[in-house]
Amino acid sequence: MYNQAILCLESGYQVILAKFNPQFIEPNQNVEILNRIKLGQLACCDDLPSVLDSKSIQTWLKSIPNFHQINLISLIELQTNQQDHEAIQDLMISLKTVAYHLRIPLNLQNNPLLSDFTFPVTYRWPLTHQPTNQPTQKTFKSSLQIALSSSGSSTILENRLKREIISKLNERVGDACEAIAELKSRTQLLANHDFQLQAPQSIIPSPQIPLAQHLILKTDPTSQGVLDNGKQRFESSWISETTLTQISWISQISQYWPITQIANLHQNPQAINEILNPPSTHKLQPNLSLLPSSDHQGVYTLSVKKPNPNRSSLLSPQTQPSPTPKKGSIYLVGSGPGHASLLTCAAYTLLTKSASVILCDKLVPDQIINLIPNHIKLFVSKKFPGNSEFAQCEFMEQAIKFAELGETVVRLKQGDPFIYGRGGEEILFFRKAGYEATVIPGISSSIAAPLLFNIPLTQRGVSESVVLCTGVGRRGKQMSFPSYQRSRTLVILMGVIRLESIVKQLLEMDLYPGYLPIGIIERASSFDQRILLSTLSNVVESFQSIGDQRPPGMIVIGWSVMCLDGNGSVDILDHPTEELQEVLDRKRITDWLCGKTFFVKHGMNKAFDELHQRFTNST
Structure with missing residues (x-):
């Protein structure tokens, strides 16, 4: 019950404890309160009026030194019997009347209707x-x-x-x-x-x-x-x-x-x-002829693991090669969409047992990284805007250097290494340096993310093909998207930040209807995964209305977005005549959205956590 007093003290207020009720617990029963009273940080007042009506309370309040500096009043209700409860209710009404006239915010415990504010429960890390x-x-x-x-x-x-x-x-x-x-x-x-x-x-x-x-x-x-x-x-x-x-x-x-x-x-x-000292002057570009030299000094990346007594700092120093180093190996590993249960067995084995060095992309989430034991050297890429090329070259060079020292190097990527993961560049780079990397496939988010929201990229009677695109062209150029086909699903990765321009481009293209279903999927397979479902013509305004973005995200466009919702709609390709097609489509969209312009689904199925826990326990 003294939490409110402590909270106010820590926020810089001067606090006075006033005992209205005879049954009020004495301050000396709380050690912290007693200590603060002894230190003069907290005042305790007993000289209250015997009759607690509005006039008496107001007179008492005005008698307090520096009365005009009172910022708020809070009443803690302590009930002992029915008679006390009735008296406290009368006291609350009187306090409300006085506080209102004196323009002092009032908090009455367990009575939000008469309160001007409430005290939240708080925690400070x-x-x-x-x-x-x-x-x-x-x-x-x-x-x-x-x-x-x-x-x-x-x-x-x-x-x-x-x-x-x-x-x-x-x-x-x-x-x-x-x-x-x-x-x-x-x-x-x-x-x-x-x-x-x-x-x-x-x-x-x-x-x-x-x-x-x-x-x-x-x-x-x-x-x-x-x-x-x-x-x-x-x-x-x-x-x-x-x-x-x-x-x-x-x-x-x-x-x-x-x-x-x-x-x-x-x-x-x-x-x-x-x-704070980014290598802006190092304009390194991917170059397959660029091989590490013995005196190359790159920018170190930071270890993400807990402090290890065997490590002198968070920055791993250059390891000096042994006189006769054993040639190591390199693995190019896909970590899947993000949830640990969706790792392949090969990836799990490498991350937890076989690897000695892991070079990890920044998008790989905590749940995957937490699987890695402390003894494995772990580095995270600094692929930030303006530094992507440098970070890519740096990691490729570091992989070769560690392999030359006999390490088992894992180049860990989000999703699948070859689905917009730049895995091909690394394969050729490593091969030119004399290393044939082993590629471990990962479940691509382009396929897994829609699945997690019951969106089939192909479905009989709805979608006969799927096209996978990126939302940003090379060196920032505008992408050219395929023309609209009713039987095709379009998946766009890395395009949410350019949603408005992408939608504008699609609507200007021949035959893309404004009522076509679209889904914006964010943080797929994470506990806070979310999808916004709307139509092509309404999605930009709808997406802006739901608050902050949750990167990474992707876009799914086509009739497969809505075909498994509710009772399902898997006859989209079965219309007898084109004249009825648009009428039926618009009715289908209205029924799907329940007359709204969008709706949102969020949250990860708890079954994946349970499956991961069972697997972890079994290993």
């Missing part, structure tokens, strides 16, 4: 990596916290749900949050330095421009500035390319990197310096 310059007996907390509220309906249920949330999250999320904060802080310092050196003198720093990266501004070439809603905007050329790259990289790290790897950046200046 501790730092597992404590500051080295602080006393070890003190537990430092991170900036990350959650607040959960049922609007006063059930405090017990709130606490239960809080415990479940905490148990399901990585214990190092607090360290990860601090690491991102440190990266952003360091980047802000550099941006502010650029601002002072190059920004126009007429721009004066203010709370409205706290970060330099917010000033991505445009200008009229005929003037020094233009007006935008009454505010002048200036050129942002003073923001360095390095700063913009850092901002982009931090965003990618927050979105894709495993929590453990992000947490390992906390209080690790060497690792953070590597992130």
Whole structure:
């Protein structure tokens, strides 16, 4: 019951405990409350009026020192019998009347109708990596916290749900949050330095421009500035390319990197310096003649595993070759769509037993990475915008170097290595260096993701063929999509970020109808997987209305998107005449969407977790 008082104290409030009820538990029964009273952090008041009506309560409140600084009032209800309950109800009404007239927000426990606010249950994650310059007996907390509220309906249920949330999250999320904060802080310092050196003198720093990266501004070439809603905007050329790259990289790290790897950046200046010093001057391109030399110094990638006493740092140093190294081997492995239960047996064996070095793409999720034992060297790619080519070359070179040292190298890729995985480039690169890589197929998300939402890419009476495309052409060029065929399903990978332009292009092409079903699938096989189902003409607005994106995502277009929903519709190719086709199609779409423009499905079938647990237990 004292949680509210502690919460307010930790938030910077001055707190007064007032005992309205004789049965109120004494403060000395709570050690923390007693200590805070002794330290003068908390006041305890007993001089309350004997009659607790509105007038008496108001007079008492006004007698409190600094009365006008009271920010909120909270009443904890303690019931002992029916008579006490009735008295407390009268007290609540009186308090509500007084608080309303004095304009003080009021919280009444178990009475949300009379309350102006409620106290959520909260939790703040501790730092597992404590500051080295602080006393070890003190537990430092991170900036990350959650607040959960049922609007006063059930405090017990709130606490239960809080415990479940905490148990399901990585214990190092607090360290990860601090690491991102440190990266952003360091980047802000550099941006502010650029601002002072190059920004126009007429721009004066203010709370409205706290970060330099917010000033991505445009200008009229005929003037020094233009007006935008009454505010002048200036050129942002003073923001360095390095700063913009850092901002982009931090965003990618927050979105894709495993929590453990992000947490390992906390209080690790060497690792953070590597992130904040991207190799922008190294414009490496894939080159099959580019083979590693003995003195090549690449940019190290970061180990994502837990701290190991045998490792001196998170950055793995170059291993010196032994006098007579044994030639190693290279495996090109597909990790599937993401869920551990969808790994092949060969991939599972390599990741958990056979591999000595794993070079992992950034999209491979935590659930797969957590299978890898600590003794295996693990590196995660930095394929961020503007650095993809460099990171690709770096990993190919590192694979050769580790193989020359006799290591069993696994090049781990999301999905299948040959489905937009650039596996072919690596095969040729390794072969030219004298290594014939073994390719382990993976379940491609292009096939598995629709399946997880009961979308068959081919279905008798609906879809006779499927075309797989990428949403972005080489070097950013616009893709050319196939023309519309009623009996074909179109799957577009890596296209969600360009959804609007893709839809516009398809609608402008001959015969693509605006009422054609489309599905946007995000984070397939993850616990928070989601699909938005709509029509081609409504999908852009619908997708924008459901909130933040959940990359990675893919697009499925065609009649197979809706053919297994409800009672099914597997006679789409069986219309007797073309005249009736559009009428029947529009009716089918209206029935499928229930008269709406879209609907959303989300969540992973728990059966996959159970199957993975059974497999793990059996091995």
